[in-house]
Amino acid sequence: MANLVSTWSKITQTLPENYIFPVHQRPGSTHVPLCKNIPIIDLSKSQTQTVQQIGHACQEFGFFQVINHGVSEALIDDTMKVVQDFFNLPDDEKEKLFSIDPTNRRQFPTKSCKLFTSGSDYANEDVHYWRDNLRHPCHPLDEWAHSWPEKPAEYRDIVGKYSLEVRALSLRLLELIREGLGLKPGYFGEELTRGQLMSINHYPRCPDPTLTLGLRKHVDPNLITLLSQGSVYGLQVFKDGQWLGVEPMPHAFVVNIGFQLQIISNGKLKSAEHRAVTNSREDRTTIVSFINPCPDTVIEPAKSTLDTSIPLFKPFIYKDFLKTYEQNKGDIEAMMEVYKIKP
């Protein structure tokens, strides 16, 4: 039996019922306005200017795009091509890597490189997402690259180079954010940024994009996310009660503030809710790099962000938070309820 939506959807013209979202979650029209206001940060400008612009973007939107970031366009193109080639491999090649146990529909716990469909807990989902996902850790590279897909033959080499460059860019952006928040140098050193997970989303052409989603509304659980969305539209951000489309800029990175930065900044920086919609014309593939704290890291509002000396959130351990995140399906209000200090 075919497991991946990219495999079985080739032969169906209708959307199966278990992909139809409840009315209030459906995208309806997927043509929401492309938001021209999502900030575009030019990293070739002066540091003073970028610190200020990034600070503003993180407070206002929790999202921005970066250009002139130093990652070569050729590397971005090669990486997009190799991950698309992965999803274009013969179906039986991909199905061999499928990481869900067929007996209980749960992830094999010991596999570090995972290929699955929909979300991380398929067995307990009411509705499935119209996406397949390949994900693997990537830092330090020599510890993980041997567990990545063997095909296409260039996958490990290209994705390895890309993950190093994207990690370096993520740390550079965190340094600018750190400066804007007035945190001490080295604040985002080792513990908070040791993890890096590469997550490749593949949303095949969909028979009815108005009824389903590639990913439901969520905030990212980690510290900071860098997304390469190629040239196909599908990412939407929820701002002031409405959905806004994020314009595809093929060589820019979409940067997204994770929930941990919202806590560390004592709510100054915003972790914005977003989702992925599908389309009926072409497949969409996106490359996401998540920078994550170590599992045992204590996360709390940084002392120097406390203008009024009043922390708004309780401290927690990152690995415990991940359970809360799963239980609340990435819903920011529900998670705030758990961690907010009540007056």
Ligand SMILES: O=C(O)CCC(=O)C(=O)O
């Ligand atoms: O594919 C996209 O446009 C969004 C991906 C995303 O939000 C995620 O992987 O957390």
Ligand SMILES: [Fe+2]
């Ligand atoms: Fe996300």
